[in-house]
Amino acid sequence: MKLRWTSIAWSIVYLLLLLSLKSPLIVITSFFMLLPGLVLFTLLPIRSFIVHIIPILVIVALLAGPAYVLLSIYFLIPSMLMGLAYKRRAAAFKAIAIGAGTILVEFLIVLLLSKALFDFNLSELIESTFNMTAAPLEGMSGETVAGSMGLTSDAIEQLSQLTVRLLPFTLSVCALVIAWVGHALARPTLASLGQVVPKLQPLRTWRLPRSLVWYYLVALLLSMFVGSGSGFLNTVLLNMIPMLGFCFMIQTASFFFFLAYERKWNAFIPIVLIIVMLFFQPLRIIGILDILFPLRDKISRSGR
DSSP states (O other), X not given: OHHHHHHHHHHHHHHHHHHXXXXXXXXXXXXXXXXXXXXXXXXXXHHHHHHHHHHHHHHHHHHTOHHHHHHHHHHHHHHHHHHHHHHTXXXXXXXXXXXXXXXXXXXXXXXXXXXXXXXXXXXXXXXXXXXXXXXXXXXTTSOBHHHHTTOOHHHHHHHHHHHHHTHHHXXXXXXXXXHHHXXXXXXXXXXXTXXXXXXXXXXXXXXXXXHHHHHHXXXXXXXXXXXXXXXHHHHHHHHHHHHHHHHHHHHHHHHHHHHHHHHTOOTHHHHHHHHHHHHOGGGGHHHHHHHHSOHHHHHHHHTO
């Protein structure tokens, strides 16, 4: 009986989240969209899960429209695959990777189908969005505020092209965050209901492969010789360099937590250091040094 009421409650939460896709709240709620489906799929047998999901999709179709049903299914598929990984007792990192990878693959499929069937041009959509945003900034003298800020038509076109080229990096980070949030919230929820879900290793134990540093150096060298442009290699480097920089920021955060654990600092200190790193990007060199050299061994030995 408890499981029945729990599943009904999560179904209601799921419905409200899906309906929020039609509101400005989508910017926030999209990061939590995997959670209800993940909990329901892990808790329920397949048939019971379908019985709960079908009414939700029907209500979404009636209140929001068929397009939002497709968007609901977009988030439902990675939820199911992550839930399947939980049922098979897969490692937490594998489940998160499956969820993030599925979101990326789905986006590529949607993009290809939109281009093939409806001649959808993402670059033109982004450029028109920038133009619509800049249009209301019109001064009384006829000179646009956007123009005084340097947002001319050429600048807006270049900005939209850069946004499109950075899309792989942006989507990868967003997909990873969405999958991680789903796991981070689903695990304690399922544990309270008697479902054992593997947890991620503590952040302080994370060690990224040393090869990432060499990839980063090669990418930096290539970017010096290739220069600016819109070719394939330029686009790869444009996404690869910030992606690797993001990885080094994660490694730096891991080192901060390791240092706090070894020195028995207050847990608030590494959080402050991470916030400082977000505003002072060169601090991520600590992560690079942590990958290349045995800093942690020296810290552990000196603390004994």
